[in-house]
Amino acid sequence: MNPAAPDSFIERFKGLLEPSALMWWAATHYYRVCSEAVFQKGQVLAPIFQTSKLRDEAFGRFWIEFSRPREEAAEPVGSSALIPPLLKTSKGVVLDIGPGTGTxxxxxxxxxITTIYGAEPCTGLHSELRRKAASEGLGSKYHVLPCGVAAEELLPALGTDSPSALAAYDxxxxxxxxxxxxxxxVLCSVPAMEKTTRELYSLLKPGxxxxxxxxVVNPWRTAKGSFAARVAQAVYMFLGWRFYIGDCCLDRDTEGAxxxxxxxxxxxxxVELERHFEWSAMPYISGVLTKKSL
Ligand SMILES: C[S@@+](CC[C@H](N)C(=O)[O-])C[C@H]1O[C@@H](n2cnc3c(N)ncnc32)[C@H](O)[C@@H]1O
Structure with a gap:
């Protein structure tokens, strides 16, 4: 995606359609996983009574397939280009929320960086995450925590993996x-974003x-936002974006939270946050929020 507002109608139109291809791709994985459960494993009622398990498996497969070309690309493009300059400033004990396949x-x-904890609730991604940590030479530094980011899940998982990590906090x-x-x-997918951001804040060390x-949600009321893109976000949500894409929401005011x-x-x-692609159905924020020192 072009970071500057595109001149042509076609480019703008493509910016509205971008999520549809992703949703279609993820949906095909979901229906494939359902048909495997029904026709290969004989679990005829699984799509009704094991929806969450099937969604988890389908999202894991989709995300592995989606991430691979991005991991192999020589240069990140579009929103992925926002990530390297920021993440390269990471230091100390790092928590990566929802690391996916470890892209x-x-x-x-x-x-x-001394230690990295990846809190990833999608179990279908754990083996890929461990494989990646080993192949990147991070085997001893990287700890996969099989949990979501909510403090009531994260702290027990961290305590089990590395009890000493919580010594000062306790x-x-x-x-x-x-x-x-x-x-x-990832904040697009967590169940209670406002609560989660408050908990993350409290888990940061001073400084x-x-x-x-x-x-984030399209800031359609602003000069750079787009009413059409905001409508497109609502349409995708209505058509099942959240269901197929691992609980992801297109319409969150993440910056406000x-x-x-x-x-x-x-x-x-x-707070040093920038906005990007505000004309599209997937506008982004990127930047750093620093906690006060004691
Ligand atoms: C869109 S993927 C992004 C993966 C990775 N951060 C990246 O940029 O490649 C969202 C990830 O968040 C994870 N996730 C969903 N809900 C979560 C939660 N409550 N806590 C932590 N991670 C979560 C998903 O399993 C998935 O791996």
Whole structure:
């Protein structure tokens, strides 16, 4: 996608259609997984009573297929080009929320990083994630946490994997746990975004940084936003985008939630967020939110 607003109608139209191809692709995986359950495994009622398991498996397959060409590409393009400059600034103890297949791992090999925790609830992606960590030479630094980002899941999983990681936090929660938290195309999928962003804020160490690359609701009321793209987002949501694409929502005010997350301490030390592709059905924010030091 062209980061600047495209001149031609065709380019703008393509920006509206982009999610339809992804939705179609993900939906074909879902129906394939359903038909395998029914016709190959004989689980005739699985599409009714095991929907969540089938969706998880289908999303895992879709995301592996979707990620592969991006991992092999020489240069990232479109929204993927926003990620490397940010993630290369990661340091200390890093939490990567929803790492998927580990597409971002090559950006996390700097010596400033001591440990990486990838909190990934989709079990269908874990073997790919572990394989990637080993092939990137991060086997000893990278810990796959089989959980979602909600604190009630994350903290027990972290405590089981690395009890010492919580030592300071258990004595004084203000000490936080992570130096860097990565939110790359994931806040669109978490069940309770406002609660999640507040919890992530509380898990940052003082002076810690939240690095964000997220697609967001189209800011259609602004000069750079697009009413047509906002309508397209609503249409995709109505047609089942969320169901097929791992609970992803196209219409979240992620920037608002992130800014509010630090309200308990009177705000962030600094917020450096930029907006991109505001004319399209997948506009993005990217940047850094830094927590105040003690
Ligand atoms: C669109 S993919 C992005 C993957 C990866 N961050 C990337 O940029 O390649 C969204 C990921 O978030 C994960 N996810 C969904 N709900 C989550 C939750 N509640 N907590 C953590 N991860 C979640 C999904 O399983 C999926 O791997």
């Amino acid at each position: 971002q791992m090559p950006l996390l090999k700097g010596s400033a 004595v004084d929660p203000a000490a936080g746990v992570f130096d860097t938290i990565l939110c790359v195309r 810690g940084r939240l690095l964000v690359v997220e697609h 992130l800014r509010q997350a630090a309200a308990v301490d009177g705000g962030w030390e600094s």
